Amino acid sequence: MAEHLELLAEMSAVGRMGTQERLKHAQKRRTQQLKKWAQFEKEIQSKKAKGEKRRKKGSSKEKQVVFPENVRLLEAACRNDVEEVRQFLQSGLDPNLYNEDGLTALHQCCIDDYEDIVLLLLEAGADVNACDSELWTPLHAAATCGHLHLVELLIAKGANLLAVNSDGNMPYDLCEDDATLDYIETAMAEQGITQETIEEARSTVERAMVNDIRRLVKEGVDLNTPLDHSATLLHIASANGYLEAAELLLEHKASMSAKDNDGWQPLHAAACWGQIQLVELLVAHGADLNGKSVLDETPLDVCADEEVRAKLMELKQKHDAIMKSHDKHKSLLQRRTSSAGSRGKVVRRVSVTERTNLYRKEHEKEAIVWQRQQQQESEAEDEDRQTDAELQLRVSVSWSGS
CATH class of the missing domain: 1.25.40.20 (Ankyrin repeat-containing domain)
Incomplete structure (x- = not known):
């Protein structure tokens, strides 16, 4: 910022300026003021940072986040960091460490096709038939991804060709790469694996x-x-x-x-x-x-x-x-039961005389129906007799004509 005496010295010159010149001069001074203020703030922050650094040096050691060994090994394997994985294994880290899904570094590298790390892990004693939480082995992973050279390596190290995952699949079931599938099937034939052997292996768990x-x-x-x-x-x-x-x-x-x-x-x-x-x-x-x-x-x-x-x-x-039909049938039964119950109540309320008259009327109706049936049967018999007579007449006429 401008010094106070400097500003006083400029007062007379500023008084002689026109309006536009005075505005430009004010803007110039404001710009200078902001620059100097920014520089001042920067110096303050720098001093604070130096003070914090000195305090940290005088205090105890800074705390650091430490990840579990399995996380460090799998993370290095995922990055294909061969040297870091080698250092971990040389320091005694277990090559069979796994994450919450049971996935080992060997599984991961067979998926990602990191052959150098696969070799390192196997040399360090990694389990070639390790299973994750869904019973996938490294061979399942390599076969699914069609990594022929890894499939060859795993089988040479003793990978189980009959390993069954939780879906009931063996490595060859999951392989869609023709060359890789041919190699697996050839290896199965060389080991004397038959269809009967395969079915037996599938049913072992059940x-x-x-x-x-x-x-x-x-x-x-x-x-x-x-x-x-x-x-x-x-x-x-x-x-x-x-x-x-x-x-x-x-x-x-x-x-x-x-x-x-x-x-x-x-x-x-x-x-x-x-x-x-x-x-x-x-x-x-x-x-x-x-x-x-x-x-x-x-x-x-x-x-x-x-x-x-x-x-x-x-x-x-x-x-x-079925449920709709059942409900309909149930509803119908309920209606019938209700209707029968109501009829029973009505009948019980009817007097003996009225009940007798009711029965008599029903018998009379039945008698009328029976009479009509008898009459219809009699008429039918008459028609049959008449038809027979006509036939006999026609036959006799035909015979007499001949």
Whole structure:
């Protein structure tokens, strides 16, 4: 800002200026004033920052955010940072660390096609058959993505070609790349894997579940006992398409109305995971097609599979039609019952004489009807006799003519 004495010295010169010149001079001085003010503010902030820095140096060490080991390893693997992953493994970090979904660094690198880190992890002892929360192995991931060189590497390291995920799929089921699929099928043939072996492997988990259910029944354990997330055994069988296990559970009165933490009933689980046989089975046993979850979702709302959606809609239409017919029949029965009751009351109020007259009239009507029937039968017999006579006459005439 301008000094006070400098401003006083300018007063006489400013007094001789015209209006426009005086405005320009004022604007110039204002600009100078703002610049000097900004510089002053900058110096103040600089001094404050220096003071804060000195105070921090004199205080204890600054706190730092430390992430868990599994997060650091997976994050470095996701960035394809080979050196950082190597340092972690050399420092003794477990290569099989996983996140909340059970995903390991090996799973992630098989998805992202980071071969260098896959080699590092396997050399450090990573489990080639590690399963995530949906039972996917690294081979499932590599086969799905069509990474042939990783599939070759994993199989060479002992990856299980018959590993079954929670949807009942093996790695070769999920592979759409022709070259990768050819390699997997060739490896399966070399290991002597047949169709019978494949079917047996697929049913292993369900067979184990069936055996567990039979054991629980024998021990008298409640089959509706809530498990993880309050899901029951019927929820699990329905979600995984375990038909034999579900039939066994229903045979022993497992509840179809039990709800998990999300308010899902077993039918929701079957619909969500596209298990059409389980949907039909549950509905046949009376499962609620209109059951609502915590978010007000029906089984149809959570179903993404078009075939299963069509089946659910068909079953719902049939169910609604049956219920409508049942309600109509029930209403008709109620009306009949009501009518019969009212007639009974009327009859009870009628006197004996009136009742006798009523019966007599009914008998007279019946007699009239009977007489009419007899008359009609007699007339019909006369017509038949007349027809027979005419025929005989025609025959005799024809014979005499010949």
